[in-house]
Amino acid sequence: MTSIQITGLCKIYPNAAHPALSNLSLNIPAGSLTALLGPSGCGKTTALKIIAGLLAPTSGDVAFNGSSVLGQTPDTSGAVMVFQNPLLFPHMTVAENIGFGLSMRHLPKAEIAARVAEMLSLIQLPNLGPRRPSQLSGGQAQRVALARALILRPRVLLLDEPLSNLDATLRSEMRDLIRSLQRSLGITTIFVTHDQEEAVVLADQIALILDGRLLQFGAPEAFFKRPATQTVARFFGANNFIPGKCQGGLFTSALGALLLPPAMPEGPATLMIRPENIQLGAAPTNTLQAILISRTYLGSQTRLNLQVGEVQLEASVNPDAAATLTAGAALPINLPPQTLWLLP
Amino acid sequence: MARLRRVSAVLLIIWLILPLIPLAIWSFAGVWRYPNLLPQIWSYRPWSFALSDQSGVLSSLALTAGIALAVTLISVVIGVPAGRALGLYTFRGKALVELIILAPIIVPGIAVALGLQTVFIGLGLNNTVTGVVLVHLIPTLPYMVLVMAAVFAAYDPLAEDQARSLGASPAQVFRHVTLPAVLPGIVVGAMFTFLVSWGQYILTLTIGGGRVQTLPLIMFQFVVSGRNDITGAIAMIYILPGVLILILTARHLTGRSAALTGFGR
Numbered sequence: 001m002t003s004i005q006i007t008g009l010c011k012i013y014p015n016a017a018h019p020a021l022s023n024l025s026l027n028i029p030a031g032s033l034t035a036l037l038g039p040s041g042c043g044k045t046t047a048l049k050i051i052a053g054l055l056a057p058t059s060g061d062v063a064f065n066g067s068s069v070l071g072q073t074p075d076t077s078g079a080v081m082v083f084q085n086p087l088l089f090p091h092m093t094v095a096e097n098i099g100f101g102l103s104m105r106h107l108p109k110a111e112i113a114a115r116v117a118e119m120l121s122l123i124q125l126p127n128l129g130p131r132r133p134s135q136l137s138g139g140q141a142q143r144v145a146l147a148r149a150l151i152l153r154p155r156v157l158l159l160d161e162p163l164s165n166l167d168a169t170l171r172s173e174m175r176d177l178i179r180s181l182q183r184s185l186g187i188t189t190i191f192v193t194h195d196q197e198e199a200v201v202l203a204d205q206i207a208l209i210l211d212g213r214l215l216q217f218g219a220p221e222a223f224f225k226r227p228a229t230q231t232v233a234r235f236f237g238a239n240n241f242i243p244g245k246c247q248g249g250l251f252t253s254a255l256g257a258l259l260l261p262p263a264m265p266e267g268p269a270t271l272m273i274r275p276e277n278i279q280l281g282a283a284p285t286n287t288l289q290a291i292l293i294s295r296t297y298l299g300s301q302t303r304l305n306l307q308v309g310e311v312q313l314e315a316s317v318n319p320d321a322a323a324t325l326t327a328g329a330a331l332p333i334n335l336p337p338q339t340l341w342l343l344p
Numbered sequence: 345m346a347r348l349r350r351v352s353a354v355l356l357i358i359w360l361i362l363p364l365i366p367l368a369i370w371s372f373a374g375v376w377r378y379p380n381l382l383p384q385i386w387s388y389r390p391w392s393f394a395l396s397d398q399s400g401v402l403s404s405l406a407l408t409a410g411i412a413l414a415v416t417l418i419s420v421v422i423g424v425p426a427g428r429a430l431g432l433y434t435f436r437g438k439a440l441v442e443l444i445i446l447a448p449i450i451v452p453g454i455a456v457a458l459g460l461q462t463v464f465i466g467l468g469l470n471n472t473v474t475g476v477v478l479v480h481l482i483p484t485l486p487y488m489v490l491v492m493a494a495v496f497a498a499y500d501p502l503a504e505d506q507a508r509s510l511g512a513s514p515a516q517v518f519r520h521v522t523l524p525a526v527l528p529g530i531v532v533g534a535m536f537t538f539l540v541s542w543g544q545y546i547l548t549l550t551i552g553g554g555r556v557q558t559l560p561l562i563m564f565q566f567v568v569s570g571r572n573d574i575t576g577a578i579a580m581i582y583i584l585p586g587v588l589i590l591i592l593t594a595r596h597l598t599g600r601s602a603a604l605t606g607f608g609r
Contacts, residue, residue, distance in 0.1 A: 054505050075511030087506045091524040101510035104520070148510065158509075 001030035002064050002078070002155040002188045004051070009060035011046050011212075020046040021212045024060070028205075031186045033179070035193055035203035043212035044192045048158050051190065052081035064155060075105065078155035082148075084164060086141035088133035094144055095120070095129035101152045119147040122181070139170040143177065150181065157182070159191035163198060175202055196236060208232055224274065230343050233272050240273040240313050246342060254311045259285045259337045269342040275303070277339035278315035280322070282332040286340075292329045295322060306333065360590070364583065370576030390573035394581065400562060401578055408558040409585075411473060412541040415480040419488040419537040420530060422481075427492020432501055445489050448482045456482060457550040464551055471553040479551045480544055484537040491536065495529030535589050542585055 004026070011021040021043040028034050036044040049055040051062050053074045061068050069077040080101075088097050096103075098119050099112040120126050123143040133141060142165065149157060162178060163171045179202060182189045193199050199206045200220040208215045208223065215235075216228040227233035230241060244253025245268050251258045253271060290306040290313070302322040304315045315333065325331065370376070371394075374387030394401050429435075430442065448456065460479060461470065469475035507521045508514070545560045554561070563578045 049505075052509050054509060073511075073513075074509045079509075080511075081506070081509040083502055083506055085500065085502065087500060087503045089503065089507075089521060089524070100507070100520075101512075104507075104510065104512045104516050152511065 001186050003030040003066075004028040004156060004188060004190070005061075005063040005066065006047075006051070007061050007063075009047065009050060009062065010058045011043070011050065011055070012058045019043075019058075019212050021050075021057070024209070024212075024214050026207055026214070026217055028188065028190065030065075030188055032188060032204040033182050033202060034190045035199035035206045036190060036209055037193055037196060037199040037206050038209040040194055042209050044209050045160055046212075047209070048081060048160055048190065048192050051156070052079050052158050053077050054081065075101075079158060080149040080152055080154040080156070081158040081160065082145050082162065084161040086133075086138075086145040086165075088136075088141055088144060088148075090133055092133075093129065094125075094131045094133065094136065097133065097144060098129075098148045098151055100148060115151055119151045122150070123147045123177070139166055139174065142166060142170075142174060146178070146181075150185065150187075153185075154187060157187045157189040159189065161193060162191055163193070164195070178202065208235065210235075226341060227272070227343065230270060230272075233343060238272050238274045240275065240278075241343070242271040242273070242311060244269065244271055251340070251342070255288060255308055258335060258340065260340055260342070261338050264342050269344065272341045272343055273313065273335055274339065275314050275316035276301075277336065278304075278306075278313060278317070279334050279336060280317055280331065281334065283334035283336070285337060286335040288333050288335070290331055290333045292325055292327055292331060294327055295325060308333075364579075367576040367579045370572045371580055373573050373576070376573075387573075390577040394574055394577035399574070399578075400557065401559070401581065404557050404559050404562050405581060407473070407556070408542060408560075411477055411480065411556075411558065412538045412585075414477045415484055415541040416534050416537045418477070418481060419484050420534055423485060423488030423492050423533060424526070424530060426489045427494075428496045430489065430493040431496025431499070445486050449486050453483060454546050454550070457547050461550055470551060471555040473552075473556055475551045476548050476556045476558075479547045480541045482547070483544070484540045487536045487540065488533045491529055491533035492526070495526050499525055532593075535593065539586060539589065 006024060006026040006028070009021055009024040010019055012019045024043075024047060026034075036047060038044050046055065050057045053069065053072055057070070062070055064077065064079070069079070074080065088094075089100065092100070095113075095116050099116045102112045102115065116129065117126075120129055123146065125140060125143060128136070128140065128144075133144070136144065142162070146159075146162070159178070163174055166174055175198070178189075178191075181187075191202070200223075203220060205217065205219055206223060207217045210231065216223060216232050223232060223236045224238075227236060227238065233241075242253045242255060244251050244255075246252075246260065246264050246266055248266075249260055249262065249264065251260050251264075251269075251271050255271075258271070288308050290308045293305040293307055293312070295305075296303040297319060300319070301316045302319040304317060304322060304325070306313045306315055313333075369383065371390050372386050372388065373383035374385035374389065376383035376385075393399055397403075426445070430438065430445075457479060464470045464475050464479075469478065503521055503525070504517050507517045512520065543560065544558070545564065548556060548558050548561060552558070552561075559578065559582050563575055563582060566575045566578065
């Protein structure tokens, strides 16, 4: 299995106002599934192409198991990239497409045929070998594109927006397929996505990239519970930020004094309260008196706009618990200390 | 669908073959006077004259084919990269470049040729085969570039990156990915180019100065001197490439084919 070390990766395109990628460093454990997450145009595809050996960085290094792969061609580095569009070669059959990389390496025809058959059954399309790409559905084409990469037994698999061209049901099927293949084959995999939910569901760790810069790298849970900055917190759906000051385990702000989880840094800070962590009802600690301004039913949850003194808070609660509330009602809420988090 | 295709095939034959029948009959006419519907005396003499060294038709055939092939080759070499640039990329001044490429189709060829003549005299290109080849590029190159630009507009260059990532060398990418996608377009453009060059009269006459005797020039001499029989025989030879190309491509032009598209997205 192959671990990936990316250090100080920069890419500046000629005539571009901003670097596409600036100083990206990541240590990716062997056999893991990593998401490069960010809005389109943030530099994540550039990073993928550099790791794939299709693009030279302006500076920095990419190493597999500690040895640099910069300047190596894709067939020697062992990294294979699968693009957002399936890009099947239209003049070849499905089987020829899947066997493309092996026939470029001049393997014996019989071995190629055997491995293609194995791949076709792995992606659950055992009978489609003789078909033309134009006869495939979008989901089938995407799976063939994946098989075309996996047949090479890559050390590193790079997927660019693997699910973005699929509709909702195909998307979850493809997601499960990627996850199970990645687990069973143990291929260190990096995929690029703009979809926060996709990254959370699929990845072992997420690298959040904005404007070519790495904002945070870690397990999905950390982005919800321990975001590094307000930008990261907002990207992951946090929406209540209250400026104040931390002193002796208490946070003093327009909401009064709130008890914090242990070991929070002292000094001026911003308190993050995630909407789903605001509880209805009173509790021994951190209880506040709120007035309900408005209520929006969203199906699986209900969104409440609350006024606490001068401060507006947005809460997301169980629809049944909020069913009888009316606008203007005064209600107690509490903020469990262990759910609070301080941002710089 | 099948019936429609059969009807269109019949129409095509009427369209192309019927006008040629009088010329074909003339090429075997010994004596054919008005108002007879067919020649009074049949003869193979027009053909034996046309194929003799005296008429110069055979050497002219080789010259015409040589010029057309050279023009085609140069058009492909220039047209494919130019079409790729215009089809795939946007850049400053692209509209201007497109206009300049189209201009030779818009401006009448004879006007250009007369202007070029003085330039070519200065360069010593007048009355030379090289000069004729160069001047034939004026009407042919725009077609080649336009066809290739259309082919590349439908082509996703990421397919090349994908092939590289799957371990293909640059040469293999060209051989197995780029070429199969654009070859049908190159073939269509090359055939166009060949036929347009093959059919040039005015440009050849102006720049070749009568020294470069291509087939249409020879044929026109017999037209002017009223020798319909010899004209008929030469015309039969002259239309050969067009007929051959039509036969070779009929399947591609009428059937479901990727002849004019690259990779569908």
